[in-house]
Amino acid sequence: MRRTAGARGRWGRAAALAVTVICLAYAPIAMTELWPYARPGAPAPGEWLLGRSVSPEFVAEAVRDRTGPYGRSLVPLIAHSVLGGLLMLLGPVQLLSAVRRRVRLHRTTGTVFAVTVYVSMAGAALYLVRTPPAEAFSGAAFWIVLATVLAGTVGSVTFGVLAAVRGFPDLHQRWLLLCYGFLMTAPLLRLEWGLLPSLYPGLDLxxxxxxxxxxxGALVSSGALLASRALDRRATVPGLTGTWSPLPVRIAAHLAGAAGLVWITAAFLDEGTAGRRLLLAYLVPYAVTYAVIAVRAARSAAWPREEWSLHLTALCLAPAFSAVTVPVLERTLDLDRLTALVAGVGIGCGMLAYAAVAAVSLRILYAREVLRRQRESTDLPAAPAKAGAALEGGRG
Structure with missing residues (x-):
């Protein structure tokens, strides 16, 4: 058991170090990414690196595709990218200050972090509002996923702030880690720009x-979950009884998820080579994520098992959610089947991870309410007894 805990600790430190390195490396890239659109020829280390890791033609294509959509909202987008780079720096500071119990530093930087998220996301929201989905960089599917990430980021930081104000540090921690997971989609996407062309030569941006x-979505949400579980070392939560994810619920979620996966698989296979490529990019990470969470749930007990199980149930429902969302997007936004399929699948895991964190939060709050009522019920008999003693004394 000690060896297992030690191994997990080493993996946790390695993961934290990797995230910190990625954030520190991406911060200057984010801050300068849009400068060339305002002043051609301005320094852009991100473009320089991408040109050498892939090709100058790949970079030229990326710039060409973004020039039109970005030109209409350049000022808010520059604010969004510069503040996004600042968030990459504030994230590791927040994590390290929380781990090391630097309360004053954590609160100060946390306030700056929350305000920066709101202002940065406001810039992104202006871009999305001013840009029709079909005219956005990389098309309507990318627009829909960006809008979902924006909503998830703002919602999670809001719940995180409310949890901190109400004195719920465990909930605050979960929501802020999910928020930072959503923010990590930006540097991870840039990494994929550099890596995926080697797997798919000739594929455009x-x-x-x-x-x-x-x-x-699956990558960042599972990363946030792993970080939450690594930081929460409690074996039990006072007031926690039973489970919100009993066997019938898990079976129903697995059946719904299996049906969703069958539908998604058939839909992608109907799209030919492009569909098979996208299906593989979805199924492999989904299977790995499922395996990790399922194994952790099976090997845990009490509170850790409950949290793993709630997230596993949500993960199972993600394909079903996507399968239902695809026809809705087709009809409401007048999208073609492949675009709606990419958008629906692209937001599924992130949306259900958000729902899982909400369920975990309600589970903890419910346990605290149960504990509060138990304490009140044990205090109630004492009050009548004292009142009766006082009454008897008065009669005497």
Whole structure:
């Protein structure tokens, strides 16, 4: 058991170090990414690196595809990217200050972090509002996923702030880790711009983005979950009884998920080579994520098992959610089947991870309410007894 805990600790430190390195490396790239659109020839280390890791033609294509959509909202987008780079720096500071119990530093940087998220996401929201989905960089599917990430980021930081104000540090931690997971889609997408062309030679940026959308949601949400579980060392939560994910619920979720996966598989296979490529990019990361969470749930007990089980149930429902969402997107936004399929699958895991964190939060709050009522019920008999004693004394 000690060896297992030690191994997990080493993996946790390695993961934290990797995330910190990625954030520190991406911060200057994010801050300068849009400068060339405002002043041609301005320094852009991200373009320089991408040109040498892939090709100058790949970079030229990326710039050409973004020039029109970005030109209409350049000022808010520059604010979004510069502040996004600042968030990459604030994230590791927040994590390290929380782990090391630097309360004053954590609160100060946390306030700056939350305000920066709101202002940065406001810039992104202006871009999305001013840009029709079909005219957005990389098309309507990318627009829909960006809008979902924006909503998830703002919602999770809001719940995180409310949890901190109400004195719920465990909930605050979960929501802020999910928020940072959503923010990590930006540097991870840039990494995929550099890596995926070697796996798919000749694929343009439009299709590279579609491949990345298939698994980024599952990647960042599972990373946030692993971080939450690594930081929460409690074996039990006071007041926690039973489970919100009993066997019948898990069976129903697995059946719904299996049906959703069958539908998604058939839909992608109908799209030929592009569909098979996208299906593979979705199924492999999904299977790995499922295996990790399922094994952790089976090997855990009490509170850890409950949290793993709630997230596993949500993960199973993600394909079913996507299968239902695809026809809705087709009809409401007048999208073709492949675009709606990419968008629906791209937001599924992220949306259900958000729902899982909400369920976990309600589970903890419910346990605290149960504990509060138990304490009140044990205090109630004492009050009548004292009142009766006082009454008897008065009669005497």
């Amino acid at each position: 439009f299709d590279i983005n579609r491949v990345a959308l298939m698994h980024l």
